[in-house]
Amino acid sequence: MATSALRLENVDAFYGDSHVLQNVSFELGEARMLGLLGRNGAGKSTCMNVGMGLLSARRGEVSVFGEPVTKLSPEMIAARGVALVPQGRRIFRSLTVRENLIVAARKPDAGSKHAPWTIDTVFAMFPRLKERSNQMAAHLSGGEQQMLAIGRALMGNPRVLLMDEPSEGLAPQIVAEVMTTIRKLKESGLSIVLVEQNPNLVFDVADDIVILNTGGVAVVSTPAALRQDDALLRQHLGVF
Ligand SMILES: Nc1ncnc2c1ncn2[C@@H]1O[C@H](COP(=O)(O)OP(=O)(O)OP(=O)(O)O)[C@@H](O)[C@H]1O
Numbered sequence: 288m289a290t291s292a293l294r295l296e297n298v299d300a301f302y303g304d305s306h307v308l309q310n311v312s313f314e315l316g317e318a319r320m321l322g323l324l325g326r327n328g329a330g331k332s333t334c335m336n337v338g339m340g341l342l343s344a345r346r347g348e349v350s351v352f353g354e355p356v357t358k359l360s361p362e363m364i365a366a367r368g369v370a371l372v373p374q375g376r377r378i379f380r381s382l383t384v385r386e387n388l389i390v391a392a393r394k395p396d397a398g399s400k401h402a403p404w405t406i407d408t409v410f411a412m413f414p415r416l417k418e419r420s421n422q423m424a425a426h427l428s429g430g431e432q433q434m435l436a437i438g439r440a441l442m443g444n445p446r447v448l449l450m451d452e453p454s455e456g457l458a459p460q461i462v463a464e465v466m467t468t469i470r471k472l473k474e475s476g477l478s479i480v481l482v483e484q485n486p487n488l489v490f491d492v493a494d495d496i497v498i499l500n501t502g503g504v505a506v507v508s509t510p511a512a513l514r515q516d517d518a519l520l521r522q523h524l525g526v527f
């Protein structure tokens with residue numbers, strides 16, 4: 288089997304005494320997109336935190352391109368080529384757009400197959416960020432802040448991109464723009480986990496789907512199979 292870009296194997300994770308992830312296993316294939324779905328509180332962000340090293344798995348293993356990273360710090364995991372676009376954007380509000388991008392810059396790995404991301408290539412992908420490059424990030428619209436959050440992750444020249452609900456709180460037109468960007472990133476060969484609550488957003492772009500329910504993996508499937516299974520979607524996600 289081909290090496291997976293990111294793999295969680297039998298992961299248990301806790302916030303203090305609260306046992307949030309239970310025996311979670313899934314894998315993201317190289318150059319593929321995995322849609323990670325689940326209701327509020329299902330454990331999606333916790334999985335992303337574990338993948339990025341922001342929260343350590345108490346049991347189980349996390350690996351990136353076949354190398355174990357389970358006990359590594361977020362900085363070391365970033366150095367292995369993983370970047371997170373966090374839920375709620377988390378940009379530096381009192382820095383300018385340009386400064387937000389500069390502080391996130393990291394050289395690509397020596398063996399990287401991709402052209403490196405720079406301020407210029409990020410601005411080429413998001414012309415609106417270029418127009419606002421000297422503005423304080425706090426003054427951007429929600430959609431622009433999301434673009435900045437994505438641009439910042441790209442400045443780390445990742446091989447694996449974890450995107451946690453990038454559509455949250457955005458108007459439909461802006462969501463469509465963000466999804467177009469995500470599609471382009473996938474076509475560029477990045478391996479992507481796209482976390483969402485709304486399956487309709489991910490079914491068009493994802494290759495594989497994992498649905499979490501109360502901290503465990505409930506379904507591993509594909510968009511094609513799940514489109515035919517309304518009952519299963521209703522059971523784990525509610526109605527869309
Ligand atoms: N820092 C924390 N401390 C304690 N409990 C937490 C913390 N963060 C999340 N939780 C709990 O862990 C569980 C999983 O949360 P998580 O944020 O991973 O869900 P999610 O699927 O990302 O939900 P959402 O769609 O609302 O973002 C929830 O029960 C949540 O209340």
Ligand SMILES: [Mg+2]
Nearest residue numbers: 331332333374
């Ligand atoms: Mg979340």
